[in-house]
Amino acid sequence: MVFLQLLTAKPPLGLADIVERAVEEDRLVDILDQSAGKWPVQEAHELAQLGLSCLEMRSRDRPDLKSKVLVVLEHLKNIASTACDSVLRVPSAPPSHFICPILKRVMQDPCIASDGYSYDRVAIEMWLHENEVSPLTKSPLPNKNLVPNHALLCAINSWKAEAGGDGAC
Secondary structure (H helix, E strand, O other): OHHHHHHHOOOOOOHHHHHHHHHHOOOHHHHOOHHHOOOOHHHHHHHHHHHHHHOOOOHHHOOOHHHHHHHHHHHHHHHHHHHHHHHHHOOOOOOHHHEOOOOOOEOOOEEEOOOOOEEEHHHHHHHHHHOOEOOOOOOEOOOOOOEEOHHHHHHHHHHHHHOOOOOOO
């Protein structure tokens, strides 16, 4: 019964009949617990069949714990583990403050201009070579001094390291 409740998030009363009917009519997907995310159909079907077989009245008709139930559960555990690993490997999008407003990519050498904003050094140096105003505010810049933004560089490198890239501060 626990397997069926896990799949459907429904109370146990009459649940076996509901699941059995859904399996027979090939509409198991319709009764799966949507709050648990997208169920892999084949594995959900396998777990439903196992759950139903565990509810057989006669013990000889129920599956053997070691040779059947544990084998199916181990298989499902391996699939879930593989899915979790692949999700964890998906790199996250960089935070917006890691993106250079000029180049629209993660900064390699962030520095702070006199407008108070951070830019990638190469981009802001090229901008300042031809302009006297802020690239963001279009206000006149009091000076063309650039200050390295070490804290931002360290944060970017930490994010890169977590995402699987090179990331020493």
